[in-house]
Amino acid sequence: MGARATSLKTLKWKRPTLGNRIVVENIDAGYGAVNVLHGVSMELNAGETVVLLGTNGNGKSTLIKCIMGLVRPSRGRIAMELDGETIELTGKRLEDIVNYGIILVPEGRHLFPKLTVRENLLMGAFRMAARPHIARNLEFCFEAFPRLLERKNQPAGSMSGGEQQMLALARAIMSHPRFLLVDEPSVGLAPILVAHLFEKIKELKERRDLTILMAEQNFNQATKIADRGYIIVEGKIAFAGDRSLLREHHLVKKYYLGA
C-alpha cells in the first residue's frame, strides 16, 4: 500500500467551505435548576481551529453539548450557515445534527469496547453521507494511524488510553465531518501522549481541511495548534482572541500560571 499511501498524502479533500460556519448567539443553558451558561456567544468559521479554554466546571463541555443537541439551551439560538443557507440547530436531535456533518469526539472517548478497531471505525461511517466514502476514509485512517492497522481485529477496549483516543479521532474522521468537535481529548493521557495527540489533530486538520472546535484544559498544548480561542469563566465568555493574544492574557496567567 506504499504507493497508494503517498498519493493519499497529496490528495486534498476539497469542499466549498468559504463562509460556512456555526454561530452560537447569546445562549443560556444548564441542567435542571442549575444554569451553567449565561449569555454565551461564539462562532466557528470553516477552516479554523478554535479552542475553548477554562478550568473544570466553567461550562466548556456544556457549550459543546448544546451545539450537539445533548443539552437544550433555555434561551438564545445556535445555527449553522452552510453554502449560503442558514440551518437552525436549536432544538434539533443529536442524530440530525450528526447528519449535518457536525461530529463530536466525546469526553472519555466512548468507544465501543467489545467491537474490534475496524468495527469501531465502520460505526463512525453510520451516517448516510459518510457511507460512500468508507473505503477511502478507512485507508486514510489506517495510514494516518498505523497503530490502528496493527490492531484492527482487536477489541477496542483492550487498547491503551492513547491508542483509544487515536481510535476515537479516527472514528470521527470516518464520519466524514464538516465540523469536528473535540471534548477534552487530553483527559487521562500522559504528557508525552498529549503532545503527540495535538500534533495528530493538527495533521488531520491540515490534510482533511477540517474545522475544529476543541474544549481543553491543557492550555499550553491547545494554544500551540489553535488559531483562536475563548476563555470561559463561570459560564461567561471572559475573553476572545487569537492565539498570540490568548497566550499573553492575564486570565490565562491567573488560572494556569498561578500569577
Place this chain on the structure above:
Amino acid sequence: MKKAALLILAVTVISGGLLLTAYIENQYFYFSTYIVLQYIILATAWNILGGYTGYVNFGTGAYFGLGAYTAGYLITNFNLPLPWLIVAGGTSSAVLGLAIGYLTLRLKGVYFSIATLAMSIVIATLIINTPALGGAKGMYILRPKEVSFFSNYMELLFATMVIIAVFTVALAWFIENSWFGRGLAAIRDDEVAAACNGVPVLRLKVLSATTSGALMGIAGAPYPYYISYMEPLSTISLDMAVNSLAMPLIGGTGSWIGPVLGAILLSTTQQVATVTISSEYNLLIVGILLVGFVILAPNGLVGLFQSLLKRRTD
C-alpha cells in the same frame, strides 16, 4: 457467494420439511418437532432484542400468549384461516413490542428486565379476567376437519412452522448484516457513543423491540390449533421466557446461528426427557446447561467453536 449458499440452505430446509410430511407416518414426530421449531422462532426473536440490542427480555410468554390468544379469539368467533391468524397474532404482539420499545427510553439493564417480567403477569391477569378469551377456565379450539395437500392437520402445522422458522432466521441474518444490525450492536456497547455516531438510538430500539415482539406473536398464532385447549397460566408461562433466553445464551448471542443451535440442543433434550424421564425435569435441564455454559463457554457454542478454530490456526 455466501448469500447464495444461505439461500440454497433456506430452500433446502423448507422443501426438506415439506417432503418429510410425505414420508414420516409417526404423528408424535410432528407433535414434538413442532415445539423445537417454535423454540427456534422464539429464541431467534428474543435474540434480536436481547442479543443484538442488549435488552434482556423476560416477556416472551406475554408476546407468545398475546399472539396465541388473538388467534384463539379469531378462530372461535370468526373462524379465520391460518394465514390471517398469523398476520393478526404478529400484529397484536408487534403493538405490544412497540410499547415495550418506548419503555427502553426510561429503563435499562435489570430494571428493563423486571418491567418485562411484570408485563407478562399483567397480560396473563388480563386474559384470566376476560370471559371472551375463556378466562381462567381456558378455551377449546377445534381443528378444521378438511386439510388440503397434507394427510392431517398436524402435518400442516408442522410445515407452517418450518416456513416461519426459516423466515425468522433469514430475517435475523439480514438484520445482523445490515446497517440496522450494526446500529443495534453500537447501542448494545454504548448508547451515548452510538448516538454520537449518528445512530438514531430510540428509533432503532423501538424497531428492534417491535420486530422481536411480532415474531414471537407469529410463533404463538398456530399454537391454539396445536394444543386444542388453551389456558392462561400454561400459555403465558415463565418457563417459556427462561427457555427462550437460555437458548441464545447457550448457542451464542452474537450471530443468527447461535439461537438456532441453542434451541435445537435444549429443546430436543427437553423433548427426549419428557418421554424418557418426566417433563418435570425440563427446567432443571435448562438450569444445569445454562450454569455449565456460563462457566465453560461464556460465549456459547458459537464462541466455543470460534476459540477452538482459532487455537488450531495459531
